Amino acid sequence: MADTITIRTDSETEHALEVLTHDGSSRSAAIRQAVLDAAMRRERATEMRRAVLRMPLGEPDGINIAEELSAARDEER
Numbered sequence: 806m807a808d809t810i811t812i813r814t815d816s817e818t819e820h821a822l823e824v825l826t827h828d829g830s831s832r833s834a835a836i837r838q839a840v841l842d843a844a845m846r847r848e849r850a851t852e853m854r855r856a857v858l859r860m861p862l863g864e865p866d867g868i869n870i871a872e873e874l875s876a877a878r879d880e881e882r
Contacts (some may be wrong), residue, residue, distance in 0.1 A: 812836070 814822070825835035 810816075821839075822835060823834055825839060826832055830838075
């Protein structure tokens, strides 16, 4: 048997539940699906962040942007 969860709703949450149950789904089913969808999106976002962090940065090209910007600013003065 599954655990029961109680939530407090506000007008924004009630509107969201109306949208999610418009197709005839029960509030319980809509909430359960919303929680599953949110978890899946978060896991996917976490994996995408990890993939970006694992990407090779390549070799430095020998250009020091900070130094070049500083020199350009000095020339403008």
